[in-house]
Amino acid sequence: PHRGWAEGLSIFTNAPVDAAWEFSKYCCGEEGQKIFSAATGRIPNNYDLVETFWAPQVQENHGLTNTAAFIEAFSKGEADIISGLPRSQYWNEVVKPVGWDPLIAGSATAAEVLPLVDEGVQKL
Structure with missing residues (x-):
């Protein structure tokens, strides 16, 4: 694992x-x-x-x-990311600012941020 x-x-x-x-x-x-x-x-x-x-x-x-x-x-199982980009780029540019930060701050729900995270990741 x-x-x-x-x-x-x-x-x-x-x-x-x-x-x-x-x-x-x-x-x-x-x-x-x-x-x-x-x-x-x-x-x-x-x-x-x-x-x-x-x-x-x-x-x-x-x-x-x-x-x-x-x-x-x-x-x-399959790897969750297949890309030439490092995970850090996904995290720094999309996942953290668009998903993680709003969830931690309580300003958004998972249902609200996940589609935005998906959209941002797909653009990368």
């Missing part, structure tokens, strides 16, 4: 590099992923953990009964 705690980690240039890498490896490893998944309910970054750890957890804690559908979806 491409979504998980591991995608959001970064190491600052002024960080103690060795310690930062050790922390990142821990977060991306089995023990770190179990902590992340147990705390959030989100799917871990490892297929074995998805089946052996995440599925039983969300079945018990959230009543999710068809966890196999999530596992199957990964084998048939």
Whole structure:
């Protein structure tokens, strides 16, 4: 799975590099992923953990009964953006100013901003 705690980690240039890498490896490893998944309910970054750890957890804690559908979806899923443009351009030029910012400010609803975001993304 491409979504998980591991995608959001970064190491600052002024960080103690060795310690930062050790922390990142821990977060991306089995023990770190179990902590992340147990705390959030989100799917871990490892297929074995998805089946052996995440599925039983969300079945018990959230009543999710068809966890196999999530596992199957990964084998048939498609990338959400196919383009020569970087994701940062979509975010900076359309998604954040047109969608995210109004939602966070409470000045618009998702139903109002999503068509505008779609229109802007299609133009890019």
